[in-house]
Amino acid sequence: MSASEGVAWEGPVRSFGRRASGPTVQRIVLGAQLRRLREAREITTEQAAEAIRGSHSKISRMEHGRVGFKDRDVSDLLTLYGVTDPDERASLLALAREAGNPGWWHDFGDLLPHWFEPYISLEAAASVIRNYEVQFVPGLLQSRSYARQVIRLGYGSISDEELNRRVELRMGRQRLLSKVTAPRFWAVLDEAVLCRPIGGSEVMREQVEYLIKMAEHPAVTLQIVPFRVGGHSAAGGPFSILRFAEPELSDVVYLEQLTSALYIDKPTEVDRYLEVMERLCVQAETAADSIKLLEKIHDEMPVLARGATPRNPRMRSAPARWCTSPTHRPLTGHKARFARPVTIASP
Numbered sequence: 001m002s003a004s005e006g007v008a009w010e011g012p013v014r015s016f017g018r019r020a021s022g023p024t025v026q027r028i029v030l031g032a033q034l035r036r037l038r039e040a041r042e043i044t045t046e047q048a049a050e051a052i053r054g055s056h057s058k059i060s061r062m063e064h065g066r067v068g069f070k071d072r073d074v075s076d077l078l079t080l081y082g083v084t085d086p087d088e089r090a091s092l093l094a095l096a097r098e099a100g101n102p103g104w105w106h107d108f109g110d111l112l113p114h115w116f117e118p119y120i121s122l123e124a125a126a127s128v129i130r131n132y133e134v135q136f137v138p139g140l141l142q143s144r145s146y147a148r149q150v151i152r153l154g155y156g157s158i159s160d161e162e163l164n165r166r167v168e169l170r171m172g173r174q175r176l177l178s179k180v181t182a183p184r185f186w187a188v189l190d191e192a193v194l195c196r197p198i199g200g201s202e203v204m205r206e207q208v209e210y211l212i213k214m215a216e217h218p219a220v221t222l223q224i225v226p227f228r229v230g231g232h233s234a235a236g237g238p239f240s241i242l243r244f245a246e247p248e249l250s251d252v253v254y255l256e257q258l259t260s261a262l263y264i265d266k267p268t269e270v271d272r273y274l275e276v277m278e279r280l281c282v283q284a285e286t287a288a289d290s291i292k293l294l295e296k297i298h299d300e301m302p303v304l305a306r307g308a309t310p311r312n313p314r315m316r317s318a319p320a321r322w323c324t325s326p327t328h329r330p331l332t333g334h335k336a337r338f339a340r341p342v343t344i345a346s347p
Contacts, residue, residue: 024121026099028065033092034074035063037081051080069096108169111162115261119254122263124176126183128243130277132234134190136198137207140174141187141214141222146207147171149199182219188280191226194297201302208298215291223284224293232283234276241273 038048045059052058052073061067074096078089105112105120112120123129131138136150147170151163158166176182197204215222225232240254253264253273264270285293 024118025125031063031065126242127245130186130241132188143207143210186221205301224290225284
């Protein structure tokens with residue numbers, strides 16, 4: 001699938017790294033290996049389909065990791081492809097069984113859109129995750145209170161029980177960064193992310209404190225694009241790039257929309273996003289200066305007792321005023337009403 005096709009996700013078309021768990025990645029890995037074995041023997045998909053009493057489309061879905069695998073089908077294909085070594089057969093059959101094991105997020109399956117569940121699996125597989133955000137703090141760096149507020153924006157009539165489960169799902173994703181095999185997470189945030197008062201000043205103050213803490217994490221690089229930069233190359237909106245440990249595996253760009261997502265792996269298109277990300281990193285504050293900027297924003301935020309409200313009634317709903325750029329002017333009145341962001345709130 002390529003972005004030029006303009007369709008939502010129906011399954012990534014490249015294989016991904018071994019270091020991940022979860023059915024999506026394991027299916028993709030096994031499917032890619034079966035495809036290489038078939039092509040090496042110059043066997044057509046029709047011949048392979050006949051061997052497992054299936055169809056050409058079934059072989060295609062298997063090789064692209066879009067369906068599960070039966071032991072019998074995998075065994076028959078390995079025989080057809082001339083794989084006779086007992087260890088190799090055992091390894092591939094074990095991978096087929098692993099592909100049927102649910103990921104840790106299986107218990108939250110009722111909350112996950114079909115187009116987002118594969119991302120969690122790919123996120124767990126990546127060795128490097130690069131993320132640009134213009135409205136919200138990345139999910140992997142959100143504080144619990146901030147995450148609750150963002151989720152509320154996306155689900156206005158959500159029950160307390162569902163809200164709590166969605167927050168736990170997001171916190172579960174963050175455990176990825178605490179692992180010994182944690183990927184390198186490189187996030188670039190537009191300064192607007194810090195000036196948008198999600199949940200009010202108390203929630204934002206806590207969130208900025210958490211960003212300062214996570215910026216010191218050995219697996220995390222955090223950069224801020226300040227307002228003084230003006231226009232920049234990522235005007236198209238937020239995106240993520242996932243890279244995997246095996247050099248022969250392609251990068252994947254993830255673009256989230258309101259009710260669907262695009263997974264791009266066409267090299268020419270991925271390269272374009274990589275170029276934009278590299279320019280962003282040059283334009284942004286360095287990691288060290290970004291921490292200083294976060295500390296400055298933190299110090300300028302009003303301090304309120306828990307549950308208290310500002311004495312000035314206007315401050316109860318006023319836009320954030322701790323933004324660093326002297327050229328920034330918060331919108332007020334009817335302009336503010338028409339400037340609300342489109343809310344895209346993944347689990």
